[in-house]
Amino acid sequence: MNSFFITTPIYYVNAKPHLGHAYTTVVADAMARYHKLIGQETMFLTGTDEHGDKIVQAAEKEGKTPKEFVDAISARFRALWPQLDVANDRFVRTTDPEHISAVQAFLQKVYDAGDIYFGEFGGHYCYGCERFYTEKELENGLCPQHLTKPEFISEKNYFFRMSKYLPWLKEHITANPSFIRPERYRSEVLAMLESGALEDLCISRPKSRLTWGIELPFDKDYVCYVWFDALLNYISALDWPDGDAFKKFWPGEHLVAKDILKPHAVFWPTMLKSAGLPQYEHLNVHGYWLVRDTKMSKSLGNVVEPSDMAQRFGPDAFRYFLLREMHFGSDASFSDEALVGRINADLANDLGNLFSRVLSMTAKYFGSRVPMPAQLQEDDKAIADLCANSMRNFVQLFGNVQFAQGLESLWELVRALNKYVDTQAPWALYKQGNMERLATVMYVMLAAMRKTALCLWPVMPVASGKMLAQLAQPVQEGMPPVANIEDEIGHFDGLEPGLVVAESSNLFPRIEVKKEAAEAKEPKPQKKAQDKKADKPQEKAAPSTATSPAEGDTAAPAAKPNVEFDQFKALDLRVGTVKVAEKHPNADRILRLEIDFGEGELRQILSGLAEHYAPEDMVGKRVCAVLNLAPRKIRGLVSHGMVLTAGSDNALGLLAVDRDVPDGSEIA
Template identity: 50%
Template sequence: MSRFYVTTPIYYVNDEPHLGHAYTTVLADVLARYHRLMGDETRFLTGTDEHGQKVQQAAEKRGISPQQHTDAMSPRFAEVWRRLGISNDFYIRTTMAEHKAVVRRVLQQLWDEGQIYADDYEGWYDVSEERFFTEKELVDGQSPLGNPVVSIKEKNYFFRMGQYQQALIDHIEANPGFIVPEKRANEVLGFLRQPLGDLCISRPKSRLGWGIALPFDDDYVCYVWFDALLNYYSALSFGFAGDETDAFWPADLHLIGKDILTTHAVYWPTMLMGAGLPLPKTILAHGWWLFGDAGAKMSKSKGNVVKPLDTMDLYGRDVLRYFLMREMTPGQDSAFSEGLIIERNNAELANDIGNGLNRVTKLVETQFEGKLPTGQGYGEAERALKTLAGEVAARVAEEIARYHPNGAIGAVRQLSGAVNRYLEEKAPWKAVKQPGGREATAVTLYHAAEALRIVGTLLHPVMPERCGELLRRLGAAPEPA
């Protein structure tokens, strides 16, 4: 049996779950469901990132402890994923004792091997991103992300990241599928043309008390990104059925937004190299959802952030899942509008799949006492439909192997469209009324229902509720996993 391990980023507890978070998580869910459908032993991880300065400051404002703050905030994400039908196998929180133990173990290993050292650091600190920037990196006195910075000089600990620069370049060039799409790999290679330098992996407790204490210096806590990135690895040791690290590491797929590409495609691989661990097989950096005719990126400052539950309440869970998977090609930006959601639902779900299903089930109810006939005769039209169904199933497998659910949906739509054309050609609602037409109608309904069963099965990972109902109406059981 093949294995498949997919992860989302862990989401920062101070954020509000938005459409971008939902897209990444639904994409991971759809891919995990497809792999389960194909019989693969699958693990799907998501969760929340709960340490750092922003969490500490938010807790102070509320007059509560950081742990109380994260305990209140983390369930918001879990609830959104539950309502969106997300089938994650584990939900990790970086405040879990087991995760913290793994982080401290890796830190101790790197310290013992001389890969972490102490030094004074002076630079510009972006509190919002919890990152240092050099003078050269500032843009008009702000961080490259447009956030205010403060000058800080202090002792810290550093990971010798720079010593892995050439090894990382070699790995990217030797493994074209390591970072996808290709343009993101080229971005990382461009970044690596400049000296990489070492990574500050600590914060003094005098400034930041909320984090994982360094095992070799209790006056410091671990840098939040170093801590958070290790969740993909740590979860396998305690989050599933026993320690599954050997079985499922390296991860098959890390799904991320393109805004955290450097962190995942530079910091994370060099950390793994330092720890002597295999690198993930693929890091897929997807694009952004753009809002309105101007194609503006969603942001709080612009007031155009889309909350997934609000959209789901308007149009339904599976309609939103379908739209997200249908509309975006991973790696490219895509437009969001409620008009597009309505259009996709009406044209592709109701008029296409729904219309074919209703035609078949209505005739089964009225003409065959609710029992799907077993007429299995084959003419040219039936052979063509069966051939197409096989081709579509093969193409879906190819598209999922490329992590392109939108391509898989496009393939399935070819089959659902063919079913409707087949029904139009055979017109069983007319044929059944003709002398001797019942047998021909039975053949038509059988083949149309079988093609629709395949449609429902192949789209089940995208729309588990709607396709589950489709399969039940056709008498198909059991439902796909």
């Protein structure tokens, strides 16, 4: 197989690009370059996802049409990639006409195959669960959780018969250990399949509710629901069904963050299966970057900006850090100190200094001409062997998406070269006038440095080019430095004696740290799911949709329609004092409160505060609540009202009254 196709997810354009996007895209770029470096023709695709409710709302807010809005944000993504030396071959947008027609062709194909049906059932909607139940799931016609009668919602939709292919999928994943990698995510998907929780997939929305989407070819009253639309970018961008690119590059592999594992590991393969298309080769799943939280918030402007990092430290160093610091698949922690540490230790001290010292000696001893080596001795052969080993490991590990390990393997060589300089002591040979030996030693180092620079091209394309240029190697921008790096492993020559190399080198200047240490003392790393929001559709899960996109982006929620004053007056809002607070015995997130509203007896209200307030801290607190909500049973206890809070999971607070008013006071 001599072609290679890699994709990032198409990024959801409701916000600007952040570290998570940058990581995924840089990794994809490095993979694409790696495959070029082993002699394959590659296609690297990224793009933007531009359909869905959230987009319409965000556009309205800015007084733009959805199209105007997505044009602007999509452009921002596209503008970022060159700053990170990312060279994608194509950029797909779900609003491209070619994409739209491909989605419709695909839908028609699956429809004709009988795998799409109109959803007659699945209309039993429980408001408590915010989901639909099938007849089978109901207990005596009631919601099994709330024991209430679900409402039959008449909104019908089209469903993809995904369940039909789940047994096949399980076999496929079992039979192909690297279909989903690393292993942990493969197990996760298998567990998902075992659990039997997956059902058919809702793939439509009525136009009455959502118009910003792709019309179904077999029903003009419906548009395609997000995932179906979004996933198909991977082949629409290859000009499926008829394009040459598809024939040439499919199947390829995908790169995603762990939050969108399910759609890529379950929806997408079953879709391909239904349409009779070959499966992708690999789904490569990475973790999150956690960011040290110095009260990180948008208001403090403390968020990690990829373009900012690239400007401050250079795209090469930033890319190196991303690939070296994160063990692919696991989460990693991002901080300026870690970044500076890597740059100084690995790039400046080890690699940069190696180039500097060797080139400077070559200038001094041989007028910057690559000397002709004599017979290699033991020490020299040891370096040559190590060089071959490091390269072999590097190539193999990179192919296995083990980027950190691959780089580590290469650095074994870099460190050994620094040591070799010390043990051979060229300056001593020079003083002794042992020019033959000196020539050999210098040649060994220069040759090994060349090999190192070749390997680094996928990771640091510009710096690699500079290193090679310093070694008088031909470099053509955008092209891999050699036709196939694997041909470079078996032999140690490749550097022509007589070439004139650079006199000095300052590839990676040390970054002096002074005040940075002071700033970064106390705060503990806090979880910050970088990728979470942007890559996935935002609409609430609907009938049988397995995804449940996370809500709660930092942007304020969209405005709601006006209500009449009477409707507001209908609410019985009051102030009360918490007298009793304890954890709900059967629910982790819920506190059971008994609150005095001046009613003569305490009122029991259940509230999802357990993750934000300790029970003992609640006692004595004055709270605001809605009293006349219909009582609801939650996990065995009944709640007679709702405590008012503001904020989201990240930062949640209770509403309070700023003066002392009696319990039971009305809020108006």
